Amino acid sequence: MKKHExxxxxxxxxxxxxxxxxLFFVAIPVIIAVFFPPDWMFxxxxxxxxxxxxxxxxxxxFYWAELRYNWRNWSWKDLLVFSVFxxxxxxxxxxxxxxxAAYFLLINRPELLAFIWAGYPIASALPxxxxxRSLFYRRYHAILPQGRKVYLINAALFSLAHLMYWSWxxxxxxxxxxxxxSWAYRKRGSFFYAVLLHAIAGNxxxxxxxxxxFYSGNVNRPF
Numbered sequence: 001m002k003k004h005e006x007x008x009x010x011x012x013x014x015x016x017x018x019x020x021x022x023l024f025f026v027a028i029p030v031i032i033a034v035f036f037p038p039d040w041m042f043x044x045x046x047x048x049x050x051x052x053x054x055x056x057x058x059x060x061x062f063y064w065a066e067l068r069y070n071w072r073n074w075s076w077k078d079l080l081v082f083s084v085f086x087x088x089x090x091x092x093x094x095x096x097x098x099x100x101a102a103y104f105l106l107i108n109r110p111e112l113l114a115f116i117w118a119g120y121p122i123a124s125a126l127p128x129x130x131x132x133r134s135l136f137y138r139r140y141h142a143i144l145p146q147g148r149k150v151y152l153i154n155a156a157l158f159s160l161a162h163l164m165y166w167s168w169x170x171x172x173x174x175x176x177x178x179x180x181x182s183w184a185y186r187k188r189g190s191f192f193y194a195v196l197l198h199a200i201a202g203n204x205x206x207x208x209x210x211x212x213x214f215y216s217g218n219v220n221r222p223f
Contacts, residue, residue: 014143021140024052025157033163038219041164052131059139067134071192074184082180082197086204093169094209101209116206121199129195132158132178133185151186155179166221167213177201 032044056062094102105113136154137144144150155178162174177198184194205211212218 017140017143020055021143024055025136026160029161029163033166036164038164038216041216041219049127049131052135053127055139056130056135059135062134062138067191070188070190073188073190074193074196079196079200083200083204086201087208090204090208090210093173094212097169098209098212101212103207104209105211106207113207116211117203120202120206121195125195125198125202128158129181129185129191129198132161133181133194134191137186151179151182154182164216164219165214166219169210170213173205173210 028048032041032048036044057064091102105116132154136157145153155175158178158181159171159175162170180201181194181198184197185191205214
């Protein structure tokens with residue numbers, strides 16, 4: 001990934017970034033999950049995403065053109081291994097927890113599954129990667145720790161953003177996804193690769209039946 005110039009971050013700026021970071025990645029997802037009704041989920045997420053894109057646009061040193069850097073830094077073998085692994089894991093989970101939902105859309109509503117497959121990469125995977133990879137690492141790099149710890153923080157916050165589903169399965173899967181997508185973005189230096197893996201993962205989830213846990217109509221709050 002192309003490097004940008006470094007600049008000094010004063011203490012007031014650092015404090016402001018910490019506050020902004022906490023509000024955006026912690027407070028807002030918790031408020032949405034705890035206080036907003038499930039049928040408000042998508043309008044809330046739309047507003048959350050729009051705010052994140054605005055913050056990214058006004059991030060010093062960020063250029064939209066950098067999203068295409070190293071876009072081809074992946075291989076078909078990588079995608080095949082990831083797809084097989086995801087399919088095996090997701091199938092195992094759905095068979096253990098909700099066997100009646102296994103491959104339901106693929107068998108009974110292929111037209112709906114095709115619609116999800118066409119829309120998920122653009123409507124879900126892309127904006128999520130803008131917020132949790134580009135915005136997270138580009139805007140808040142000055143207050144983030146170095147080394148592997150930052151991957152864990154990113155994955156934890158990505159999982160927290162899905163708290164609205166109130167599912168331990170969603171929490172675990174999004175944490176694992178956060179680690180993988182961060183690796184693609186940071187180690188491969190490719191935003192495109194992160195979006196591609198995210199899109200594949202999401203489409204597999206809905207194909208095998210795990211989408212039942214990612215549907216707002218099935219949300220059951222524990223309170």
